[in-house]
Amino acid sequence: MTQLVDRAPGLGPADLPSFLLAGGEMAARIRDHDWSSTPLGPLASWPQALKTLVGVMMGSNQPMFIAWGPDRTLLYNTAYAHILASKHPDALGRDFLDVWSEIRADLTPHRRPGLRRRAGAHGRHPALDAPPRICGGDPLRVLLYPGPGPWR
Template identity: 60%
Template sequence: MHGRTNPSPSLRAVPAGGGEMDAILRGHDGTGSPLGDPAHWPGSLTTLVGVMLASDQPVFLVWGGARTLLYNDAYARLLGDKHPAALGRDWLDVWHEARAELAPMLEDAFSGRTVALSDGRQDRHGIGGGGASMALSLVPVRDALGGVEGLYGTCREIAGPALVESRQREADAVLRDNEERQSFLLDLSDTLRTLTSPTQIAEIASRRLGEQLGASRVFYAEIDGSLMRVERDYVRGVGSLVGEHSLAAFGPDLLTAYRDGAVVAVDDVSADRRFSAEA
């Protein structure tokens, strides 16, 4: 399937969508494939290949009497270790473990009927990939005389029992996190309510927050002109920042965000473009 690298005339008019399958199909010379050279593909196939490659959902084509399989990057991920050998092969051979179930569907679709399977049965054969339950549909594509040239196939995830259970676990985890956060904030509020010294409040709040988050450093700073003053901080395995520091070190973008009252989160200081090398 990996012949010359120049795009064929019939695919050159199709906007490049990028991705692995786009590159493979544009470089395909048809050697050994029932479809032959893409330069001689029918216009309907060329158009559908362009639609398929532009989709971010799993899309595939089953074309001609040889049931030749073409597919996009999203469908390649469902194929797992069947990719890239599956490209250009008989669709039923690719999913040989599900042949008895898929063959009648394929026959119905090539007879001109749209076929859909949405009860998750294909998941038993791994057609959904990764244990996910998938809904499968096959839509006939007709030629100018009304005959079926091939099939346009799509897959989409459906909420089977395993998926529902997984999402429920995720929702339960979020709920627990919210409850723990609210409990911590209430307890912290009760603790700080008895304190009168601003310095002591900053010290206790920083320590409690650092312990709760497992942070290496938490501090409260007072701003005086262009200086940031830290009187107390919580540190774990790192140096203390107690003292005065120039706000200029944060760089103009972060200072603008601070003055606008925005919350600023930086996942990686070395990779964040808002920081200069000096900052």
């Protein structure tokens, strides 16, 4: 089981990355995780696009996750930790499809269209026709799957 480790004792709120100021338990786990052993690398080297998405996710009370990059590195908020159940906290920083290996075959068809900009499970969406945006020299593609819950 992953242990929370305070890698920088005495850190105050002003010392935390701004995208991790909200989010409770999972913000602390993301901050304290050894990201250098993952494809994402250390927090300080994360692209701004990823930091922005993590910040939005941390501020949400709806279950949310991010499977980032070709290695599908998993990040998630506290609400999604409840969905992971016994897979939490070991799922943090692992390949999303490895975390959900028992349903990998069911998940793979949903992942591929978003990465290839083809029709998804719900048909063609105009957002998939747009060219990828460039963020810091890297193409950025975002595919959103709305879940149940109140929308404001």
